[in-house]
Amino acid sequence: MATLSLKQVEKTYANGFKAIHGVDIEIADGEFAVLVGPSGCGKSTLLRMIAGLETITGGEISIDGRVVNNVAPADRDIAMVFQNYALYPHMSNYANMAYGLKNRGYSKDEIDRRVREAAGILQLSELLERKPRQLSGGQRQRVAMGRAIVREPKVFLFDEPLSNLDAKLRVDMRLEIKNLQKRLGTTSVYVTHDQVEAMTLADRLIVMNGGIAEQVGTPIELYEKPATRFVAGFIGSPSMNFIDGTVSDDCSHVVLNDGTKLDLDHNVAANRPVVVGIRPEHLSLNTPSNSKITARVRIIEALGAETLVYLNFGDKNEAITIRMQGTHQFETGAELVLYSNPQQIHLFDRESGHRI
Ligand code: ATP
Numbered sequence: 355m356a357t358l359s360l361k362q363v364e365k366t367y368a369n370g371f372k373a374i375h376g377v378d379i380e381i382a383d384g385e386f387a388v389l390v391g392p393s394g395c396g397k398s399t400l401l402r403m404i405a406g407l408e409t410i411t412g413g414e415i416s417i418d419g420r421v422v423n424n425v426a427p428a429d430r431d432i433a434m435v436f437q438n439y440a441l442y443p444h445m446s447n448y449a450n451m452a453y454g455l456k457n458r459g460y461s462k463d464e465i466d467r468r469v470r471e472a473a474g475i476l477q478l479s480e481l482l483e484r485k486p487r488q489l490s491g492g493q494r495q496r497v498a499m500g501r502a503i504v505r506e507p508k509v510f511l512f513d514e515p516l517s518n519l520d521a522k523l524r525v526d527m528r529l530e531i532k533n534l535q536k537r538l539g540t541t542s543v544y545v546t547h548d549q550v551e552a553m554t555l556a557d558r559l560i561v562m563n564g565g566i567a568e569q570v571g572t573p574i575e576l577y578e579k580p581a582t583r584f585v586a587g588f589i590g591s592p593s594m595n596f597i598d599g600t601v602s603d604d605c606s607h608v609v610l611n612d613g614t615k616l617d618l619d620h621n622v623a624a625n626r627p628v629v630v631g632i633r634p635e636h637l638s639l640n641t642p643s644n645s646k647i648t649a650r651v652r653i654i655e656a657l658g659a660e661t662l663v664y665l666n667f668g669d670k671n672e673a674i675t676i677r678m679q680g681t682h683q684f685e686t687g688a689e690l691v692l693y694s695n696p697q698q699i700h701l702f703d704r705e706s707g708h709r710i
Contacts, residue, residue, distance in 0.1 A: 364412030391562035611670030631700035
């Protein structure tokens with residue numbers, strides 16, 4: 355059990371490229387933290403620095419209060435689960451799980467106890483004598499997790515462990531990982547570029563963008579109060595609608611390009627250029643309000659439990675998406691009136707992208 359602390363952590367690669375620009379994160383004992391962000395934002399770099407696989411070129415990383423900047427990976431008391439499993443193909447699953455313990459000089463009995471206990475937790479008991487190639491992708495990933503569990507480390511690090519699995523298995527394994535982490539109570543850091551995976555797994559979410567931690571919070575905090583337009587667009591699926599507008603003279607509403615007026619519930623300066631953010635699930639066809647956008651249906655996606663409708667509005671054919679519960683039919687080109695609620699409107703500064 356351990357806390358993990360990153361203070362002003364920086365990474366400049368040997369070629370001079372600065373991949374991490376001063377990241378501060380405190381992860382509590384037993385917490386499941388997820389690093390999420392688009393490709394190239396620095397997630398893997400940060401995880402590899404925690405693991406000791408990359409040098410730290412600025413700041414400090416501490417595990418349980420001990421600065422580990424110059425501690426070798428093997429001495430950091432962490433275990434990492436990789437995307438490609440990294441199992442030895444010629445060894446049995448048992449031997450794969452036992453390998454790290456054997457190297458560390460544990461007794462045969464202790465190794466056997468730990469491997470069988472982990473196999474029990476992961477439902478691998480019947481598969482221990484097989485080789486990795488005789489397993490399914492999901493079972494192989496479980497062996498990889500078993501190898502991490504038997505070490506009884508202070509911190510688990512996961513680097514996109516589910517990316518090689520098909521969609522259904524990803525969901526199953528996601529639940530298994532969440533259950534396992536809660537059961538073991540081991541502080542964990544998990545990297546993914548999949549925002550749904552991030553939302554469902556995280557106690558705390560760290561949204562990375564261009565080498566900085568753009569926002570840190572619970573999944574619901576980030577969904578309800580995204581600090582920037584970037585976070586707002588990244589968290590939530592389908593993505594939040596963003597529409598340019600200008601705050602009215604009396605600050606009571608925002609005027610969109612086509613003249614549409616949306617009521618505001620914000621303390622914001624008159625005539626300020628803003629970006630309005632409205633989640634697709636917060637536009638309604640049947641809860642009338644003063645704030646209405648008239649839009650034309652472009653495409654419908656019927657998903658059974660919900661329907662996504664992609665529309666255009668105004669002279670510039672701006673795109674807008676709504677998400678409705680259940681199944682609905684509309685003709686392409688049909689005009690719909692979309693109502694918004696002032697309390698569910700997000701405003702961002704047009705220049706900086708910061709929340710207003
Ligand atoms: P992905 O989801 O695609 O794996 P990521 O968020 O994990 O992306 P990183 O792999 O951490 O991103 O890379 C962050 C940035 O650092 C990228 O711009 C990448 O090109 C750069 N980078 C990574 N490794 C090196 C290296 N050894 N030398 C120079 N630049 C590197």
